[in-house]
Amino acid sequence: MKKIIMLIALVLLVSGCSSEWGWYVVDPSTPKGLSNLRFLISGLEETVLLSFTAIFISVTIGLLIALPGLSSNIYLRSFNRVYVEFIRAIPILVLILWVYYGMPQISGLSISVFWAGVFALALSDSAFEAEIFRAGIQSIDKGQYEAAHSISLSYTDTMRFVILPQAIKRILPALGNQLIYMLKMSSLVSVIGMQELTRKANELVVTEYRPLEIYTILVLEYLVLILLVSAAVRWLERRMNSNGID
Amino acid sequence: MHPNDTPSIIKIENVSKFFGDFQALNKVSIEVKKGERVVVCGPSGSGKSTMIRCINQLESHESGSIIVNGITLDGSRTALDSIRANVGMVFQQFNLFPHLSVLDNLTLGPMRTRNLSASDAHKRAMHYLELVQIPEQAEKYPRQLSGGQQQRVAIARSLCMEPSIMLFDEPTSALDPEMINEVLEVMTSLAESGMTMICVTHEMGFARRVADKMVFMDHGEIVETGTPEKFFSAPDSKRCQEFLQKILHH
Numbered sequence: 001m002k003k004i005i006m007l008i009a010l011v012l013l014v015s016g017c018s019s020e021w022g023w024y025v026v027d028p029s030t031p032k033g034l035s036n037l038r039f040l041i042s043g044l045e046e047t048v049l050l051s052f053t054a055i056f057i058s059v060t061i062g063l064l065i066a067l068p069g070l071s072s073n074i075y076l077r078s079f080n081r082v083y084v085e086f087i088r089a090i091p092i093l094v095l096i097l098w099v100y101y102g103m104p105q106i107s108g109l110s111i112s113v114f115w116a117g118v119f120a121l122a123l124s125d126s127a128f129e130a131e132i133f134r135a136g137i138q139s140i141d142k143g144q145y146e147a148a149h150s151i152s153l154s155y156t157d158t159m160r161f162v163i164l165p166q167a168i169k170r171i172l173p174a175l176g177n178q179l180i181y182m183l184k185m186s187s188l189v190s191v192i193g194m195q196e197l198t199r200k201a202n203e204l205v206v207t208e209y210r211p212l213e214i215y216t217i218l219v220l221e222y223l224v225l226i227l228l229v230s231a232a233v234r235w236l237e238r239r240m241n242s243n244g245i246d
Numbered sequence: 247m248h249p250n251d252t253p254s255i256i257k258i259e260n261v262s263k264f265f266g267d268f269q270a271l272n273k274v275s276i277e278v279k280k281g282e283r284v285v286v287c288g289p290s291g292s293g294k295s296t297m298i299r300c301i302n303q304l305e306s307h308e309s310g311s312i313i314v315n316g317i318t319l320d321g322s323r324t325a326l327d328s329i330r331a332n333v334g335m336v337f338q339q340f341n342l343f344p345h346l347s348v349l350d351n352l353t354l355g356p357m358r359t360r361n362l363s364a365s366d367a368h369k370r371a372m373h374y375l376e377l378v379q380i381p382e383q384a385e386k387y388p389r390q391l392s393g394g395q396q397q398r399v400a401i402a403r404s405l406c407m408e409p410s411i412m413l414f415d416e417p418t419s420a421l422d423p424e425m426i427n428e429v430l431e432v433m434t435s436l437a438e439s440g441m442t443m444i445c446v447t448h449e450m451g452f453a454r455r456v457a458d459k460m461v462f463m464d465h466g467e468i469v470e471t472g473t474p475e476k477f478f479s480a481p482d483s484k485r486c487q488e489f490l491q492k493i494l495h496h
Contacts, residue, residue: 146304147341147400151355151407152330161354165345 004224025210026217036204040217043200047225050114050196051183054121058182059175061122062129067159069134080130087127093188096120100192117189125182132178136171137163169240176233180226187222197221252280254313255411255442256301261310263296263466270296272466273310278459280410283437284444285453285474288463289489294446297463298413301444302333315410331359334404338416340396342388348375348399349384352406360407367406374402378432394425398432405436412436414445448493454478462486 026040027033069080090098100116111119140163148158168175190199201218205211256278263271271293278284286294299305300312303319303326312319317328343351352371356362362370375381378398380391388396397417404412414433418426430452437443437456447453453460453474460477462470462485470477470486481487 141341143337143339143341144343146335146337147343147403149304149330150302150333150335150337151403152327152359153355154358157358161346161358162343166343169345 001227004220004227007223008220021213022210023213025208025213036208037217039204040197040200040214040221043195043197044221044225046114046194046196047183047186050117050121050189050194051179051186054118054125054186055179055182057118057122058125058129058178061126063133065126065130066133066137069130070137080134084127084130087123090124092120092124092185093191095124096188096192099123113189113192113194116192117186117194121182121185121189124185125178128178129175132171132174133167136167136174139170140166172233172237172240176230176237179229179233183226183229184222254278255280255282255315256444257311257313258297258301259311261297261300261307261312263293263300263305263307269466271300271307274463274466274468275310276461276468276471278411278442278444280442281440282442282458283456284459284461285457286444286446286461286463287448287450287453287489287493288469292463293466294463295415296466298335298415298444298446301411301413302329302335304335331407332409333411333413334407334409335413336397336400336404336415336417338419340388340393340400340420342396342400342403344388346387347384348380348386348388348391351388351399352403355403355407370406371402374405375399377405377435378402379428392425393421394428397421397425397429401429401432401436411442411444414443414447416446416448418447418449450478450490450494462489464489 024030024033026037028037065080065083068076069084071077096117099120100111100113103116104110144162144166145158148162153162186196187198190196190202193199197218201214205214208214254277256276258274258276261271261274262269274293274297276284276297286297288294296305300307300319301314306321307319314329315332317325319325319329342348343354346354349368349371352374353362353364353367356367356370357364360367372381372384375384378401380395380398380402383391383395383399388399391399401417417433418429421429426449430449433443433445433452434456443456445452445457457474460470460472460474461468462477462481462483464485470481470483472481477486478490481490
């Protein structure tokens with residue numbers, strides 16, 4: 001919280017001594033400024049909804065891709081490798097364009113901007129999630145598998161009740177990082193017309209010609225959002241560490 | 247009933263096992279009868295742990311046959327499931343589930359694989375916690391317990407599955423000396439209850455008290471088997487004599 005206040009103070013200070021700044025464009029004391037500000041913030045819901053839906057899907061796909069990567073079967077492992085290497089090699093922006101403009105041509109289905117964005121972000125991130133899960137699961141001592149085996153647990157139960165709860169606790173900081181990354185990368189979905197924070201800012205810049213102030217507000221919007229998410233992840237980590245080991 | 251009158255519950259014949267180029271087991275054969283207590287000893291790397299790990303298929307064997315409870319371990323899924331359901335195992339490093347309370351460690355197996363209701367599993371867990379004399383620790387997490395208490399929880403966790411055979415893989419080797427006895431006491435009372443047990447251990451006092459049969463292994467082979475009386479007073483092989491000299495007079 002202190003950081004945010006300091007940064008805002010710094011920005012205002014700088015703006016005070018320079019004739020280049022024109023804060024009137026987002027001055028909440030004027031009706032015009034207030035409506036501009038409201039317009040900028042109105043993209044928040046889309047950004048959050050897009051990022052959280054995408055992270056939820058990418059974590060799910062990531063886990064499903066990570067599990068074959070841990071198999072002793074070479075074909076399952078190869079599937080994991082090919083998926084991870086292939087998806088990781090596609091730039092997110094390119095994937096967004098491909099999904100929105102390219103995919104409808106082969107599938108014959110048109111896809112909404114929102115779901116194209118979710119799909120592209122989730123797919124792109126799933127390769128990284130898969131690697132995180134793989135590392136987390138591999139870090140669990142093999143004695144845990146042997147103990148689960150000795151009390152007759154099936155593979156699914158071993159994963160669900162023994163391995164994943166411990167692995168997820170260990171990879172929580174990395175998953176938190178990915179969520180933050182996702183919030184930032186969601187700005188790229190503005191290129192296909194998604195009405196999220198960046199798109200709103202772009203539209204306002206076009207009508208108001210004040211890129212400096214508007215993009216500064218945009219930076220602050222992401223900053224506040226990400227600091228909040230980061231605090232929430234840390235709170236979750238502390239909560240999970242209050243029992244058991246690690 | 248004397249153990250000699252009962253049929254074999256475990257029959258291992260000519261079992262060999264390699265880890266890469268290293269031969270961990272070399273044509274090992276041994277029979278264990280129902281209710282029999284077998285203590286396996288030998289220098290480290292002699293294949294003791296590998297042998298008992300083959301019995302519940304934590305390791306697979308390359309040649310020879312293992313028959314447990316009349317079922318041949320041929321690598322098939324059904325044989326594996328049947329064995330795991332009947333053979334309990336206690337590990338050197340306890341291997342408790344650190345994210346679960348003691349009670350949840352004990353009820354997980356019965357609830358997921360024996361279809362016990364939560365309240366029945368709870369009753370069973372408390373019964374075995376009383377048997378290992380730590381019912382008051384039920385709500386704690388493993389890291390809050392001493393090593394001896396953790397190992398007793400691990401024994402109770404295995405017993406909750408109501409196995410017909412218990413395997414112990416150096417259960418006291420990771421414990422501080424003052425905690426060894428509390429675990430051995432639990433194992434002794436389990437032996438007295440008629441459980442079929444195979445224990446890999448260097449606790450020779452325990453072996454003298456409870457073993458029906460002593461097994462000495464070296465370099466992946468069973469070098470000597472015999473009753474404790476014979477084994478401790480007049481072992482046949484030189485290797486066994488030397489080994490006993492070392493561990494009995496340290």
